[in-house]
Amino acid sequence: MNDRHAGAPMPVEPGDVHAAAQRIDGRAHRTPVITCRSIDDIVGGRLFFKCENMQRTGAFKFRGAANAVLSLPDGEAHRGVATHSSGNHAAALAEAARERGVPAYIVMPESAPRIKQEAVAGYGGRITFCEPTLAARQRGLEEVVARTGASVVHPYNDARVIAGQGTATLELLDQAPRLDAIVAPIGGGGLLSGASVVVDGSGEDIELFGAEPTGADDAKRSLAAGRILPSIAPSTIADGLLTSLGELTFAILHGHGRTILCVDDDVTRRAMRLLWERAKLVAEPSGAVALGVVLAHPEVFEGRRVGVIVSGGNVEMPGPR
């Protein structure tokens, strides 16, 4: 148990994650944990893949979105929820809102991949397209909220979302006992923050690592600098990990003294291929970054039992439709 920062109050506590687990029970999937002997032979360790690619809407994001939507009082919920996102959070929020019977307003750049646009629309999300800049996305969101009164659910800088994401790690600890380490990808930091709260609250001696693409290493730099350094012109195939830390996720990750390990895209590509060829799992690039880190840092993981969060699987199948 890491208690060196035990004095600092945290925006999310273990009890919040347990409450989220109860709230989303029966709605989010308890995703399987898969092992693969031939990948284990390659890395020289024992890996436990937490298959959040098999989560509803194809990514862990459904956990946080569902927890946020279900946390809203009826009086607020009926006006709906809103977010700006080009990715998995948008689909997750749309599905969570649909399940509660309230509208979800999604502000999305026109440049978002077709598969993600279709997913949001398929889950009943009401899409407003905007220019592909952060300013345009924020302006679009403000307009939607002013018009509808919807509650904003940020993709990661939201305590309800972080607590929801933590449930993935809570399950993993139960499904794969006696882990030595856990690796989770980090973009905005929701998944890793939730994992931090759970691991450090577990009383178990588990090393938790954030996995970040070298081409978008703002989290590593921010934690080293002790302040949020935004991502400037990030470049990586892991399109889900382009975002910068938020205030809440920075506070949690810095407070817990988290370590980030980086991986180059070519190793992440190799990780995607191994997941495909050996484990028969479809992972999107961001979902393969954690395995990429294990491949890139054998000195850290050799001979250990390692939980690896495969965070999402929303990648288009090549070939004719």
Next chain:
Amino acid sequence: MNDRHAGAPMPVEPGDVHAAAQRIDGRAHRTPVITCRSIDDIVGGRLFFKCENMQRTGAFKFRGAANAVLSLPDGEAHRGVATHSSGNHAAALAEAARERGVPAYIVMPESAPRIKQEAVAGYGGRITFCEPTLAARQRGLEEVVARTGASVVHPYNDARVIAGQGTATLELLDQAPRLDAIVAPIGGGGLLSGASVVVDGSGEDIELFGAEPTGADDAKRSLAAGRILPSIAPSTIADGLLTSLGELTFAILHGHGRTILCVDDDVTRRAMRLLWERAKLVAEPSGAVALGVVLAHPEVFEGRRVGVIVSGGNVEMPGPR
């Protein structure tokens, strides 16, 4: 329980499958069973995917190969095992032999896909290439056996292999209780024969269907005709299902009064895509045929709990390596 043919002695009995399960315990994986809400919504039933694509060597074939190799007395085993196969059985036999520390001689057509050649070589199989005709394959196998004294392990027309394949269904019944139906692909009939023995011996009221590509429907025609009708110029993307029934598999499937349902390749392609996009599972075409049959015959499966065997996942990932 189907006992209409209870009087006829069967070449494989439930006890053989239970013995195989004990023999391969700890060697073959107990593969996971995955559910996928969005595919369930499409088919209007509840599907339980038995993930034999996650079996060692990427297909259920490892079960039968391991059972056959482990059944050999030491005096025979040390001379090795041999087979002719361009596919998953060859890789499975090579790996099972390697694990026992004996050689595996594989006669393989030069036209076999590179990924399958590499897999066999990677598992330590000793490959003899031949012309891509059945006659050349059989001649090649006879030469190898004459030279080495290896024991032939046929891909499906072998009671030890059939009993081994049956263990997949044995596990499925345990992992997904109260099934109404099970669908398993049929090529040579080893997997379906093993499933037949298990289902009819289970005492449970489960309908078992063979899933066959329309372009290679020799099993359906053979069972209707009451004799083995060989596959003539079969044409299907399901390259694992091109083979014809053998005497043992015909006897079992005919004896158990098995029903075969066919599916066109375009529906199998759709099934592959659904497994990829919704379940995040990599299935080779033959591994998607069972889901294809569920999609093609909604009147049979709607509203039911259906076990679907995803028999293999050895398909190349597109793009640069």
